[in-house]
Amino acid sequence: xxxxxxxxxxxxxxxxxxxxxxxxxxxxxxxxxxxxxxxxxxxxxxxxxxxxxxxxxxxxxxxxxxxxxxxxxxxxxxxxxxxxxxxxxxxxxxxxxxxxxxxxxxxxxxxxxxxxxxxxxxxxxxxxxxxxxxxxxxxxxxxxxxxxxxxxxxxxxxxxxxxxxxxxxxxxxxxxxxxxxxxxxxxxxxxxxxxxxxxxxxxxxxxxxxxxxxxxxxxxxxxxxxxxxxxxxxxxxxxxxxxxxxxxxxxxxxxxxxxxxxxxxxxxxxxxxxxxxxxxxxxxxxxxxxxxxxxxxxxxxxxxxxxxxxxxxxxxxxxxxxxxxxxxxxxxxxxxxxxxxxxxxxxxxxxxxxxxxxxxxxxxxxxxxxxxxxxxxxxxxxxxxxxxxx
Amino acid sequence: xxxxxxxxxxxxxxxxxxxxxxxxxxxxxxxxxxxxxxxxxxxxxxxxxxxxxxxxxxxxxxxxxxxxxxxxxxxxxxxxxxxxxxxxx
Numbered sequence: 001x002x003x004x005x006x007x008x009x010x011x012x013x014x015x016x017x018x019x020x021x022x023x024x025x026x027x028x029x030x031x032x033x034x035x036x037x038x039x040x041x042x043x044x045x046x047x048x049x050x051x052x053x054x055x056x057x058x059x060x061x062x063x064x065x066x067x068x069x070x071x072x073x074x075x076x077x078x079x080x081x082x083x084x085x086x087x088x089x090x091x092x093x094x095x096x097x098x099x100x101x102x103x104x105x106x107x108x109x110x111x112x113x114x115x116x117x118x119x120x121x122x123x124x125x126x127x128x129x130x131x132x133x134x135x136x137x138x139x140x141x142x143x144x145x146x147x148x149x150x151x152x153x154x155x156x157x158x159x160x161x162x163x164x165x166x167x168x169x170x171x172x173x174x175x176x177x178x179x180x181x182x183x184x185x186x187x188x189x190x191x192x193x194x195x196x197x198x199x200x201x202x203x204x205x206x207x208x209x210x211x212x213x214x215x216x217x218x219x220x221x222x223x224x225x226x227x228x229x230x231x232x233x234x235x236x237x238x239x240x241x242x243x244x245x246x247x248x249x250x251x252x253x254x255x256x257x258x259x260x261x262x263x264x265x266x267x268x269x270x271x272x273x274x275x276x277x278x279x280x281x282x283x284x285x286x287x288x289x290x291x292x293x294x295x296x297x298x299x300x301x302x303x304x305x306x307x308x309x310x311x312x313x314x315x316x317x318x319x320x321x322x323x324x325x326x327x328x329x330x331x332x333x334x335x336x337x338x339x340x341x342x343x344x345x346x347x348x349x350x351x352x353x354x355x356x357x358x359x360x361x362x363x364x365x366x367x368x369x370x371x372x373x374x375x376x377x378x379x380x381x382x383x384x385x386x387x388x389x390x
Numbered sequence: 391x392x393x394x395x396x397x398x399x400x401x402x403x404x405x406x407x408x409x410x411x412x413x414x415x416x417x418x419x420x421x422x423x424x425x426x427x428x429x430x431x432x433x434x435x436x437x438x439x440x441x442x443x444x445x446x447x448x449x450x451x452x453x454x455x456x457x458x459x460x461x462x463x464x465x466x467x468x469x470x471x472x473x474x475x476x477x478x479x
Contacts, residue, residue: 036418062418080417103422121423151424168424196424196453212453244448244455247414248424309411310460334410352410 027072028342030089031381033350033357034077035374036061041077042373043092046341046348046381049359049369053092059083059099065106065378068385069131070113075380076131078107078118086134089382096134100127108157111388115181117155117163124149126165128181137181144170144188154198154209154251156389158222164207166195166218173198173209173220173229189229191218196266199251200389201276208232210251212266215239219279232279233263233272242267247308249292252389257300257320264291264305271305271318283323287316293337296320297362298344306335306349315349317365327365331358339379350376394464404465405478415453420477424453428473438474442466 029047040056058064060081067076074095075087082101085094101120108117109131116129125141142150150167158164161178171193176186193213200207200222209218209229215237220229249264256262260282261274271294273283289311296303303318312335317327332351339348346368350357352375359369384390396404409418415425426432433441445466448456457466472478 060417060419060421062413063423080423081419081421103417105423153424194453213451245453246411246455248453309414 025090027089027382029382030072031339031379032066032075032077032087032089033348033371033373033376034061034064034066034378034380036064036352036377037375039079040374041075041087042371042376043089044371046346049346049371051371051373055087055092055094057094058085058097061377063105063377066380066384067107067109067116067390068380068382069109070385072382072385076107076109076116078104080104082118082120084116084118084129084134098129098134100129100136105151105153106155108155108163110157110161110163110178111159112161115161115178117157117178119152119155119165121151124151124167124169126152126155126163126176128178128184130181138178138184140174140176140184140186142167142170142174144172153196154207156198156200156207156252158200158207159204159388162222164198164200164220164222166191166198166209168194168196171195171213173207173218175207175220175222175225187225189220189225191220191229192216192231196248197251201261202256202388204388208251208263210249210263210266212245212248217263233274233281236265236272236281236284237268240268243269243290245290245308246310247290247292249290249294249308255294255296255300255303257296257303260320262294262296262303262318262320264294266290271303273323285318285323285325287325288314288328295338295340297340297347298342302362304338304347306338312336329360329365331360331367332356336377337379339381341381342383348379350379352376396465396468400465401468401478404461404469405472407460408469408473408477409479420473428477430474430476433470433474438467438470441470441473445469 033042039058042051043053059079077085082104085097103122116131127139128137150169155165173189173191176184192211195209196212198209207220216231216234218229263272271285275282289307305316315329319326332354334352357371417423420428
């Protein structure tokens with residue numbers, strides 16, 4: 001690890017040999033890959049398609065997720081064990097690390113970039129930290145009934161330094177306003193049975209919570225919260241017996257293309273297509289398993305879909321113009337996550353059981369690279385820094 | 391009930407499956423996630439047959455799915471036995 005980092009620094013400083021003082025570099029083509037089994041992250045460069053450093057000592061990273069500071073220099077890594085680590089991508093080191101809860105599931109960063117919020121399973125609720133120092137600012141326990149705390153899912157940043165999230169056990173959507181970071185105020189909205197994840201639309205207007213306990217998705221219009229959450233895609237399962245779900249779909253990663261949203265069905269091997277002007281279902285596309293991530297290429301021409309166990313060696317690509325699957329890929333074993341380069345010419349896929357990340361050209365579907373990593377899961381590039389909901 | 395031990399190779403597969411695939415809900419270290427913790431302290435007062443049935447048949451109305459396509463009842467019982475004592479790495 002030291003060696004890699006040394007080589008990287010050497011290479012960069014070589015370029016700037018004539019200059020004195022610290023070398024200068026942007027972060028727009030950097031990112032990191034979570035190595036879930038070993039508590040490490042590998043830092044990568046999407047221009048060279050190479051790793052440049054590895055950092056360890058990050059704890060239990062199964063299901064870890066990452067958000068970026070608004071200058072896209074620092075990554076905040078939320079670990080399963082409640083660890084929150086702030087990593088400097090340029091110096092390739094941990095700047096600060098705290099254990100903020102017993103069991104966490106992810107986090108978000110505020111619109112102004114000053115507050116990092118973690119969402120926790122136990123004790124259920126959210127906690128706000130100063131993005132600079134990771135000092136605890138405030139917390140909102142998810143106590144939906146006296147003495148009853150819910151697991152929190154689907155945390156998303158909303159305009160106005162607000163955060164929207166859903167309560168799995170409480171069946172509600174909550175919106176907490178951190179205008180005063182030390183004294184947040186929270187609004188509650190009944191949503192439906194067992195929300196399992198959530199997302200916010202790229203314009204920051206609609207928060208959607210996928211429901212596990214019933215067919216449908218709860219939607220809250222944050223421009224008109226007084227109208228409450230309403231249900232869309234109700235009864236998409238048509239009352240048919242659900243197929244078993246061996247892994248919960250993820251909604252963050254959101255796909256809108258040509259005015260349509262592509263969402264994973266639950267308990268059905270289908271991607272649901274919704275018109276985002278009317279929120280009516282306009283189609284569904286049969287795929288080869290229970291979808292987990294349904295992600296649009298940045299230009300919206302393609303939607304890539306990966307699957308839950310036991311179908312996680314497959315990836316389907318939907319062409320949004322024809323509404324049909326045009327590629328059935330087999331990129332590796334245990335495909336857990338996908339990430340597009342900022343403008344979408346490549347997609348990186350983590351193949352957990354092959355201990356590698358594979359890189360595809362999205363124009364011709366040729367594999368153009370491969371990186372050896374230990375049990376990779378999430379892949380996160382810095383262009384997330386500037387996007388609502390990432 | 392005398393447990394028919396799965397073969398060594400199969401044991402490896404089952405351990406891997408529990409850590410990786412059950413881990414997506416219960417955590418790779420089994421400390422809990424969307425599903426509850428599966429550590430000895432959490433399970434010790436629960437009847438083993440009930441836990442094995444949960445694994446084999448799932449729990450309708452909750453996200454706990456049935457695993458009967460992928461393992462036998464004896465294997466579910468073996469997993470519970472390991473969970474209650476100390477689950478292999």
